[in-house]
Amino acid sequence: MNHAITLAAVAALLCGCQATPTSIVSGPKTARPLTSEQLQAVPNNGAIYQAAAFRPVFEDRRARHVGDVLTLVITERTSANKAATAAGNKSGSVSATLPGKLSSTFGSPLTAATTNTYADGDNQTASNAFTGTMGITVVEVLGNGNLIVAGEKQIGMNKGTEYIRFSGMINPDSIATGNSVQSTAVADARVEYRTANHIDSAELSSMASRFFQSLLPF
Numbered sequence: 001m002n003h004a005i006t007l008a009a010v011a012a013l014l015c016g017c018q019a020t021p022t023s024i025v026s027g028p029k030t031a032r033p034l035t036s037e038q039l040q041a042v043p044n045n046g047a048i049y050q051a052a053a054f055r056p057v058f059e060d061r062r063a064r065h066v067g068d069v070l071t072l073v074i075t076e077r078t079s080a081n082k083a084a085t086a087a088g089n090k091s092g093s094v095s096a097t098l099p100g101k102l103s104s105t106f107g108s109p110l111t112a113a114t115t116n117t118y119a120d121g122d123n124q125t126a127s128n129a130f131t132g133t134m135g136i137t138v139v140e141v142l143g144n145g146n147l148i149v150a151g152e153k154q155i156g157m158n159k160g161t162e163y164i165r166f167s168g169m170i171n172p173d174s175i176a177t178g179n180s181v182q183s184t185a186v187a188d189a190r191v192e193y194r195t196a197n198h199i200d201s202a203e204l205s206s207m208a209s210r211f212f213q214s215l216l217p218f
Contacts, residue, residue, distance in 0.1 A: 022194075023163075023165055023192065024190050025150065025152075025166065027167060028139055029150050029152040029165065030151065031067050031140075033066060033068065062172065063138050064138075068137070069135050069137055069138075069179075070175060070179045070180060070181060071135060071136075071179060071180040072133065072151065072183060074132045074133065074183045075184060076129070076183055076184070076191055079127035079128075080125070080126045081125050082122070083122070083123045083124075084121070086118075086120045087119045088116075088118040089117050090115070090116045090117075093114075130193065134153045136149045137150060142169075145171075145172055146169050149166075149168060149186075150167040151165070152166075163192075163193070165194075168186035168189035168190060169188050170186050171185070
């Protein structure tokens with residue numbers, strides 16, 4: 001009975017993993033802006049300028065407060081190449097002279113020689129490209145004015161779901177016209193693209209079958 005409960009729990013856990021892929025983006029993916037009641041609760045220093053609600057009049061509307069939305073332009077392209085070679089050559093010889101009858105029997109001198117040759121090579125190339133746009137939300141405003149942003153986009157198509165997640169920190173000066181920011185200008189950026197489709201399900205089923213087969217007595 002206990003084994004059955006354990007197997008059922010593992011199966012449920014695997015189904016949960018299938019529904020939502022694991023993520024490298026931690027923390028909240030969105031945040032609500034402050035309500036009018038919350039803004040009124042912020043201490044007022046009596047001046048006209050209040051940082052919690054200030055927006056410049058003669059400036060394009062740009063994200064600067066918690067809950068504000070901006071457009072992320074994903075333009076990630078990376079490439080790496082690695083090449084290495086190694087070679088070695090080692091040789092040695094030994095010679096000995098045998099005295100008396102041993103010399104006439106085995107011959108003289110006795111010699112032995114060894115030669116070791118080693119060669120190895122390695123060539124690796126990796127590249128990736130990720131482009132697209134998505135909306136992200138300001139989830140925190142740091143003391144120096146930088147913005148912590150995050151966002152998630154889910155696309156369901158043909159019985160599968162695609163997940164695009166992002167988080168990072170931006171300088172408000174990097175926000176361009178149109179309230180957009182390039183992903184290359186984001187610090188501590190985490191960009192990921194995951195799927196939950198039939199291919200992932202097949203891979204998960206294969207892993208599950210290997211797991212259960214390891215428990216069954218054969």
